[in-house]
Amino acid sequence: METTTIARSTATGGVVELRHIDFRAMDSDMRAVRAVEDRALPEERDARCGGPAFGDDGLAQARGWFAEWEAHLSRFRDDSELAHLNAADGRRTAVSAILWDVVQAALQAARWTDGLVTPTLLSAVERAGYDRSFEGLVPDGRTGNRPSLDVPPPVGRADARVSEAAAATPVTRDAWRAIRTDPLGRTVTLPAGVRLDLGGIAKGWAADAAARRLAAHGPALVDAGGDIAVSGPLPDGGRWPIAVGDPRAPDAQLAVLWLAGGGVATSGTDFHRWQQDGQWRHHIIDPRTGVPAVTDVISATVIGRSAVEAEAAAKAALIQGSRAGMAWIERHPALAALMVGQHGEVHNSRRLERFLGG
Amino acid sequence: MTMAVASTNGRTTMDRQERQSSSTVGRSGGRPKARGQGVRGVKMLISSLALMITLAGWARLATGKHTLAGGAVVQATPWAVVASVRVNQTISYRVQPLPTLVPLITPPHASAHRASRPNAVPASPAVGAAALTTLRMVSAPPPPQPQAQSQSQSQSQGSVAVTRSSR
Numbered sequence: 004m005e006t007t008t009i010a011r012s013t014a015t016g017g018v019v020e021l022r023h024i025d026f027r028a029m030d031s032d033m034r035a036v037r038a039v040e041d042r043a044l045p046e047e048r049d050a051r052c053g054g055p056a057f058g059d060d061g062l063a064q065a066r067g068w069f070a071e072w073e074a075h076l077s078r079f080r081d082d083s084e085l086a087h088l089n090a091a092d093g094r095r096t097a098v099s100a101i102l103w104d105v106v107q108a109a110l111q112a113a114r115w116t117d118g119l120v121t122p123t124l125l126s127a128v129e130r131a132g133y134d135r136s137f138e139g140l141v142p143d144g145r146t147g148n149r150p151s152l153d154v155p156p157p158v159g160r161a162d163a164r165v166s167e168a169a170a171a172t173p174v175t176r177d178a179w180r181a182i183r184t185d186p187l188g189r190t191v192t193l194p195a196g197v198r199l200d201l202g203g204i205a206k207g208w209a210a211d212a213a214a215r216r217l218a219a220h221g222p223a224l225v226d227a228g229g230d231i232a233v234s235g236p237l238p239d240g241g242r243w244p245i246a247v248g249d250p251r252a253p254d255a256q257l258a259v260l261w262l263a264g265g266g267v268a269t270s271g272t273d274f275h276r277w278q279q280d281g282q283w284r285h286h287i288i289d290p291r292t293g294v295p296a297v298t299d300v301i302s303a304t305v306i307g308r309s310a311v312e313a314e315a316a317a318k319a320a321l322i323q324g325s326r327a328g329m330a331w332i333e334r335h336p337a338l339a340a341l342m343v344g345q346h347g348e349v350h351n352s353r354r355l356e357r358f359l360g361g
Numbered sequence: 362m363t364m365a366v367a368s369t370n371g372r373t374t375m376d377r378q379e380r381q382s383s384s385t386v387g388r389s390g391g392r393p394k395a396r397g398q399g400v401r402g403v404k405m406l407i408s409s410l411a412l413m414i415t416l417a418g419w420a421r422l423a424t425g426k427h428t429l430a431g432g433a434v435v436q437a438t439p440w441a442v443v444a445s446v447r448v449n450q451t452i453s454y455r456v457q458p459l460p461t462l463v464p465l466i467t468p469p470h471a472s473a474h475r476a477s478r479p480n481a482v483p484a485s486p487a488v489g490a491a492a493l494t495t496l497r498m499v500s501a502p503p504p505p506q507p508q509a510q511s512q513s514q515s516q517s518q519g520s521v522a523v524t525r526s527s528r
Contacts, residue, residue: 021521023521030527031527034522036521036522203527206527224521224522226522226523226524228527229523229524229525229526229527230524230527231522231524243521243522244519244520244521245520245521245522245523245524246520246522246523246524247523247524247525248523248524248525250525250526256520256523259520260524267524268524269524269525269526270526271525271526272526273526302525302526304524
């Protein structure tokens with residue numbers, strides 16, 4: 004765990020200190036940050052040799068939260084709750100509060116995006132070759148951090164879960180509408196052949212959930228593999244600076260966004276790529292076609308009222324492309340976006356301006 | 362000149378001239394002729410005196426010393442030095458090597474030259490101003506940051522998190 008101090012002028016003459024913890028979970032890099040205002044005099048801070056007394060700020064527990072959520076939501080773990088649900092094959096299944104919440108968030112995203120973002124694409128993404136976790140894969144020698152696999156056609160992940168019915172199930176934009184949920188019994192019934200991939204929605208939901216928990220101790224930010232939730236303003240009323248990574252250069256940044264709350268997320272075809280039958284694939288499936296989306300956008304960053312909303316909006320905008328995607332963003336007053344095209348061109352939505360500059 | 366007047370053994374210059382004239386007159390053998398030679402001798406003497414005064418003035422100028430009205434001796438600027446400085450300045454302005462421009466623009470001795478030599482041609486104001494402006498842009502320190510803005514300045518250097526496609 005590290006503590007980073009940012010020199011800030013506050014009305015009280017104190018400083019705001021940030022402490023964060025980094026870890027790996029859900030096949031992604033995670034970071035949880037807490038902010039606290041230290042009103043002690045400089046000599047008092049020196050005397051106690053360090054930052055303010057954070058006390059029990061929840062950071063130490065963040066890793067455990069994500070581990071628990073991953074155990075419920077991962078599609079790569081055979082023992083996860085999601086794996087059991089996907090194996091139900093048409094039977095009604097009682098689920099935990101965690102899986103219930105995330106399934107509800109995924110269905111809400113599907114309704115909001117008219118099926119462009121849907122949890123029912125697991126079979127399609129596996130057919131495209133994304134049938135195992137990128138975790139632990141040897142980095143590609145040419146691209147450095149982009150794992151490259153010449154993946155053979157899926158063979159069912161060496162289990163029987165990719166049933167004949169699933170493989171034969173046509174990918175439709177409306178498949179999610181056939182999912183039945185019962186809030187009283189907290190049960191979920193998937194149509195036969197339909198399996199869920201909660202992917203990005205699960206990360207956005209986890210970021211929001213962790214930020215809410217940390218907020219009990221004070222302002223917090225949670226970054227779940229690029230899906231970022233902000234619980235509220237910094238102790239002195241300031242906004243959190245969040246950089247937008249450049250998809251063309253791993254260490255470069257396109258802009259710094261300043262958020263006092265809500266969330267921001269990025270969806271892109273630039274990182275999770277692999278080769279299948281000699282062709283490059285990515286993990287963003289277009290439910291209208293059932294194959295990796297053909298789009299002129301390589302990265303879409305969206306600011307929303309929560310991380311899960313931003314995640315869904317970013318994926319919907321990317322699938323639609325720069326023109327239709329940006330128009331869709333502009334129709335939603337709570338959203339602002341920055342998109343990077345295939346040739347490096349950057350498109351900003353009209354409302355992005357309010358998040359630029361501290 | 363004055364040494365000729367302060368002659369040895371009490372005789373004056375006129376005495377010697379008279380003796381020389383006597384001998385000459387003796388050889389030529391006539392009084393009117395001696396008077397004519399005397400007039401010519403006086404003219405030669407006056408010419409010699411004028412020539413010597415002129416040479417002495419030039420010699421003093423060459424040594425760089427002259428007196429002001431108050432009698433103080435000041436060091437005049439040698440012409441050769443002024444000329445070389447002006448040449449150097451002209452070359453440096455054209456090339457504009459900024460690091461070496463600094464001592465050439467305002468050297469203490471150069472400003473003294475201009476002060477003591479009003480006839481010296483100053484560097485072109487336009488050229489000098491441009492060079493100084495360029496220099497200021499290069500060497501100017503970063504603008505001071507108001508205390509109240511330290512928040513955004515420091516934080517923009519390093520953001521808290523980075524959003525990108527899932528890593």
